[in-house]
Amino acid sequence: MAASGLNAATYDREGRSHIAALADYAMHLMEQMKYINEHSFNNFQMKIVIGARKPQYDIWGNTVNVSSRMDSTGVPDRIQVTTDLYQVLAAKGYV
Numbered sequence: 001m002a003a004s005g006l007n008a009a010t011y012d013r014e015g016r017s018h019i020a021a022l023a024d025y026a027m028h029l030m031e032q033m034k035y036i037n038e039h040s041f042n043n044f045q046m047k048i049v050i051g052a053r054k055p056q057y058d059i060w061g062n063t064v065n066v067s068s069r070m071d072s073t074g075v076p077d078r079i080q081v082t083t084d085l086y087q088v089l090a091a092k093g094y095v
Contacts (some may be wrong), residue, residue: 017090022050026079033077045076050085 002025005011005018012018026048033046047069066082074080081089 016088016092019085020092022093023079023081023085023089023094026050030077030079047071047074047076048079049074050079050081 002022002027004022010018029046029048032042036042037044049067070080070082
């Protein structure tokens with residue numbers, strides 16, 4: 001589990017750079033998994049789910065439910081984001 005923009009020092013309300021940093025991290029994880037598979041003759045797969053409007057620390061809350069649903073419908077070797085995050089990332093040029 002990873003989080004970004006949880007406090008005033010890392011949360012960028014204007015430029016939303018904390019969201020881009022998390023997306024970049026997810027893409028680097030996917031690249032690293034590909035490298036591991038190529039060099040270890042394995043076929044590990046990973047699903048990455050990104051999205052929340054605000055941090056919620058209640059492990060039984062809606063954040064976990066949404067994440068679980070996104071994970072169950074996610075495609076291996078892809079990064080799945082919420083609609084809100086998609087809009088932010090698309091505006092920054094992410095595909």
